[in-house]
Every structure is written in C-alpha cells, then in structure tokens.
Amino acid sequence: MSAKLSVIFYIILCLEIGIFLTVAPWWPHGMWGISDWGNNYFLLYAARKTGIQGLQAVVASGWVRGAVSGVGLLNLGIAFWEIFNFKRTVTALQNETSARKRSTEDVAASSDYLSDNER
Numbered sequence: 001m002s003a004k005l006s007v008i009f010y011i012i013l014c015l016e017i018g019i020f021l022t023v024a025p026w027w028p029h030g031m032w033g034i035s036d037w038g039n040n041y042f043l044l045y046a047a048r049k050t051g052i053q054g055l056q057a058v059v060a061s062g063w064v065r066g067a068v069s070g071v072g073l074l075n076l077g078i079a080f081w082e083i084f085n086f087k088r089t090v091t092a093l094q095n096e097t098s099a100r101k102r103s104t105e106d107v108a109a110s111s112d113y114l115s116d117n118e119r
Helices: 002-026 041-050 055-060 062-084 086-109
Strands: none
Touching (some): 002 062, 002 086, 041 055, 055 062
16 A cells, blocks of 8 residues: 555646646746746845856747756656556555565574574
C-alpha cells in the first residue's frame, strides 16, 4: 500500500512541477496576480545582491524560457511514463522494500559475531 501511495505522490509531483515549469515562463503579465517572468521581485533582488545587472535580461530571454519549458516537458514525460508503467514501478518498489526487511532481519539474527570462534 505504501509503495502505491509513494508512486502516486511522485506522479502528482511530476505533473505539478511539469505543468508549472512549462507554462510559467510564457504566462502573460498580470494574469491572476502573477508578474512577468523576467520582471519579478526575487529576480531583481538577486540581481542587486550579486551585482550582476544583466541577470534579469538573461532570465527574460527566450533561450532561458525555452530551457525552463523543456525541463517542464521532461517532468511531464516522466509523469506519463510512470502512469503507463505504474504496476511495474510498484512491484519493483515492493521487492526492494521486502529485500531491505530481509537483510535487516538477517543482520539482527546474526548479532553474535563470535559464533564461529571456540569458547
């Protein structure tokens, strides 16, 4: 059950990040209270603190917007791959978890480290 929930939460996280990173750089100015991609408070603050005044122009360029959108599309691709391979991922995660439990039990059972020595 926990393996299924872990995979479901991972899929939801990838979908949310993918949608945000794909859409946010191209969102129009002022829609729903969101500022323009290249003209926001944190970007201006970072440019002033680091002394790199060209940072705003670089982030506002189409190259950076395209790269960020590409990372978003990659996240969406990962999410859809996980959706289509859900059963295989859950099975692999359950097998890994059960293997860890067995190895932990084996270590606990063999806690007598001097069992091979004569007493």
